[in-house]
Amino acid sequence: MQYGISLSAMVAAQAAILVTAAAPAAAQTADSDSLVLEEVVVTAQRRAESLQEVPVAITALSAEALENRQITEVVDMISTVPNLHISNNIGQGSATTAFIRGVGETDAIITIDAPVGFYLDDVYLGRTGVNNLFLFDTERVEVLRGPQGTLYGRNTSAGAIKLVSRKPVFETEGRFEASYGRFDEWRLRGMLNTTLSDDTAVRGSFIVGDGGGDTFNIANDTRVNDMSVGGAKLATLTKVSDRVTLELGGDWTRTNQNGRYGIDISGILREPTGSLFVANTNEVTENIGETWGVSANVTWEASDTVSVKSITAFRNTNQRFNIELTDQPTSLYVVFSDNDSDQFSQEFQITGSAVDGRLNYVAGLFYFNERSTSFIGDFIFQSLVFNKDLGVDVDSYAAFAQFDYDLSDRLTLIVGGRFTRDEKSIDIVQRLGGEPGFEPGGDVIFDTDTVNGQVLDARPDDPVRTDLGFSRFNPKIGLEYAVSDDLNLYATYTQGFKSGGWSARVTAANEFFDFDPEEIDSFEVGAKGTLIDGRGQFSLAGFYYDYRNLFNTGTTADGSFGIATSDAEIYGVELETNWQIVSGLSAFANASFQEGERNAVSAATIALGDELQRFPQWQAAVGLDGVQPLSDKYDLIYNASYTYMDEHFVNPQNTPSALTGPVDLVNAQIGIATADGAARLTLGCRNCFGELYIDQILDFAPLGFITVYPGERARWTAMVSFTF
Template identity: 30%
Template sequence: MANNYKNSMTRFQFSTLALLVGSAFMTAPVWAEEQAAEQVKDDEVALEVIQVTARKTAENLQNVPVAVTSIGAADIAERGLSSVIEVAQYSPNTTLQQSRGTNSTLTAFIRGVGQEDPLWGYEPGVGIYIDDVYVARPQGAVLDILNIERIEVLRGPQGTLYGKNTIGGAVKYVTKPMSGDTEFDANFAVGSYNQRDGKLTGQIPLVDNKLYLGFGYANLQRDGYGEYLTSALPGQDGENYNKDLQAFRATLEFRPSDNWFMRLNYDKTNDKSNSKGGYRLLPSLLTDAPVPDSVYDSYTSLPTWNKVETEGVSLTVDWNINDEFTFKSVTSQRENYSPTNIDFDNTSVIIFDVPAIYDDEQFTQEFQLNYNSDNLTLVSGLYYYTADSCGVFDAILGVLGTSLGAPGLTREVGGCSNSDSIAAYSQGSYKLNEQWSVTAGLRYTKDDKEALVRNGLIFANVYPESGWVPGYVRPDGLTTPVVLDDEESWSKVTPKLGVEYQHSDDTMFFASYSQGFKSGTFNPRATTAEPAADPEDVDSFELGVKTDWSRTLRVNATLFMLDHKDRQYISVIPDPTDASVLNQRLGNVGRSEATGAELELTWAAAKGLDIYANLGLIDASFEEAISYTPAGDPIDISDRFSVTNTPETTANIGFTYTSETSFGDMVWTGSYGYRSKYSLTELDNLLVQDGYGMLNMGVTWYSQDGHWTVGLHGKNLTDEEYLVGNYAFVTPDATQPSGYRPGLGGDNTLIGYYGAPRTVTLNVGYRF
């Protein structure tokens, strides 16, 4: 009965959206023309033309047959957006959140596809890009806004042009090009929780019209939203959810002639914010610490220090060979080092503590040869990627070890997952006539991966390095046994096929089929020499329309359906030598489906007034998840799985109003975003975040001389509390007073992590 109700509601939602979109298509031209006659006088009211590089070449957003949201630098500043995660509010069916443990680790989901576990060796489902450079790991992927031109969110598999690990989509962080003038910008911000931010950016022509140097520096400070109430370590009580981050970027641009462009980029980020402590949703059975009064307060037995260091360098070379051919080379090297403290139980006692180190390196090289004529546009390239992703974590079960008569108990897991990948791709669009065009693309990828996993028990409380806690010295030669040392190769061809119909100068319809894949991988927590899991596949179908009516109303809508196959999950498998022993192994045991719709609207309602809105609907569920009985018989446990971080409804409505005064321009902004309920854990989810809304308001003043900017921005003004992550190591049991039976570590470990509370920020900027 519940399933029938859910299906009926889903059909009702989609039918309602289809009706609304259809009505808009039928009535909007007439309505827009009437509005245009009243509003458009001498082109005073008109929407801006938005340029994007979703297909790796600069195009008008309205001519790109891809579901893409683009937020430009002006909108980012006037809406007070401070990091890439805030863009999710303006892109339907998109989730970008700070993960558990650190401020800089990203949880990214688009259309129900993403990465729940940020452990090394696992591959993401949403690709993150900085100026065409792929960022392979979620650590350090929460990018703060600095020297930004725009952020693009590409929804749906991008396997042809962007390759593996973009099966949900891609997020592109595009920095500003040089203007050629000498510029210096200083920006300072103060706000709630003692926020103290300073940013300095600028550019200097070293050789006029030839060589330019640009730079950006940010120092971002904020006290915690909460605090660590107690700690077993002296001097370790401190702030929780604080911010202590420094970022630096330097750019050298060289234009030796009109046909050549070279850019050398360097960036470094050092996030020394404290580790994030979770909120205990249940009282501890092993300590007398009560549930904290604030969701941002916590307890810990680990150090509160934390660190995420990222560093990268890239070289881009563009050569306009002639009017039709262009060549592009993008070379990059990136590193990440993150020692982190995660207290799973969040008490002052060592019940379930996990200190860890993540250490990653990657090198990429891409060559593009692009062709553009009146009827044919072609993007082709070769791509090489090599990366080492390593780490170690110590799951310290101190209390359990003591109960067993040992000084402590630690399961130490460490190792590396090293990857090499090569690819060749080509995608082109051909105009059949003035109205019809077709798009076709193909990408061949070959992956080689080798992995080493160490896993074993140590009867002591062990930390990754000496000095991790005061006075701790790690014994020399202490290692756990190698349980897996293997390598595997895969190859994959991912196609794209589409057709576009230009109904008029203002309206384009498109339909497409595309495929993406997520790389195969070894289990980074393996306990035996288990085989690797094969790649995941996503097949996606889209039907969409992009419209600009009378230059005042833009309506873009997409219907989509995707089939996510061979999903990689841990499954229980009987030991072939002893049926009573059940092993946990990583395998391709899951399959999910999603159908949905997306609507984005922008209306130039009057001179200076723009109104925008978006709506996303999605029905995503697991159709298959295979496990095994002790006798070795397969069973489907898909009813125990949830598609996480994917609300059935995402919506946002907002406005931008510009008023001219005698003392400068005032830009007023406001938005209200809504997210319906969503799950936080894929298997046996215990926590569901109920639907909530987020209200943001702001005002920005620009001085008449163009030097000064002052902005006041309020976010989450209704102070909503909403979960962005959790740890659940309990089992539901109605016979227990708490409703749960203790899990690993012997305590009621049900922990929640929360998004930011209400904040108000005052920004003051000066351009020299």
């Protein structure tokens, strides 16, 4: 294995950490208090808890960590979280494709839900077309790995990514930040917090910027992939009474990108350009993404031990794009899409403790309503050949509870469950050459075919259902054991599911069908603790998945888009550590291993490869963050990180051109800050050595092209910020 990484080495390192954690602490030095790592508080279980005491595999990135690691948008987390693979969706800078532990989804169409749930300030984001949000005035990001069905519900079978904004505070403060970087990329960010009265505080923030085009289009002599962005947040916090608080929030983000452009590497129809960042097409493309939402959170401290919360939210997401899929001077295939979605959600929560503090609980009710429409047009040889109108309505209801009961001073029993009722309906009109081709409603029958020994369209006599309903109960049970104040162990069994839907990105009636939910049984064991008198922290997790109806989308040999569902087994191990080496110098080191295999293919219109997609077997990351005083007034600040990702396929068919990696990424930053932190000037680089790798691929080799979408190009950024 490259770089000397091996499973035996990782297991040995993990064992050494556990032995060290259980050993007696060394005598504290005089300045030991200054070397203790700060406690990280998260809300992964719907209540505030220490990260080191939550029996969940979770990565939490504070505002400081986000800044030091130059994570300015969701997709930048590719180099941070164990067993997370995240990239832009095909041709769409506003959308992400996220896989956690080998489970994810590559298509942002409204008929398909993603198994990684995105949350903005506790509000679920139903659509993924505009989920690559910019992180401005963000308090922290939490990445929960593994199914979160009990507390977060449907569509979190892979995990959840939570973005938590800073809340208003009862004081006046502000921040302004300006940055400029390679490819003429500039961004301005600002924040102002103040009080309106003794009982009300308000906080507003914004982002605006442009540039960043890292690809040159030789067909029309222009630089492409530039992205303009504008966004704003406004929040108020009101103390209605001694026990009741009201939080009102609103946010808006709009991006406009002339790309992202794919690059044809096949050499079949024309000679390759010779670079993954040189396109050759006369088609002018754009991707416009806009999302806005409002929410109202009411918290009532009913007693010293019971809290009741109501979260009400409305959100709209609109995405419009055209993607040139062939990278030819005269376009062969362009997909146009205009998507709009309205969602309303209401959640009631009650959290508290009882039995003299031995029982902690959270319970609630949840309702989600979504109405989405989409127009999709396929332009072949610059003529509109296929097009369709889609409409999807969703109603989802849930009741959930989790109880943590202390059986003894050290042993805690975890019992929880969630009942969900999902109801969906679809309207679809597919047109061929402007005339209706099919309007499914029970009259579409499947034909059976076989490709490479795999049975495709494996339900030959089953008519398509345009109304779907699913009822699921997802239990959770586990044990948590406090070995000492410095070491906690846990073991959990959890179920999760992703809602079913329809394969609607198709061009023929026999390719359109409905599919059942993904379902998962997850077994996880873990250890969390502190080392060397609090100067080190670690989190170790091992997991095993029994997966049913694992869903994949991909390209077919005849130039269409198809799907496949299969059963799978997935297992792995993850280790995260943080260290305070000396005063002013901290470090982190992460490593993860995963393995998986398919057991059976249940229905498919594409032939699946042997390996799961976006499933690097090994991942690792190490980094340093330092502050060195230069004088009484100024500090030198610096940080650097290295990330390794094993080779992997970026499509489910495992075509040779879809194999990428190993990937080695280096990020670094250096700068000067005032000793009080009021001003900061930095110069940083991401992917400093220009590592080439592939994020996405459309393999249409039988039609004459293989279009790939590369990962981020090397770039530098200069940034100045002022805080008051």
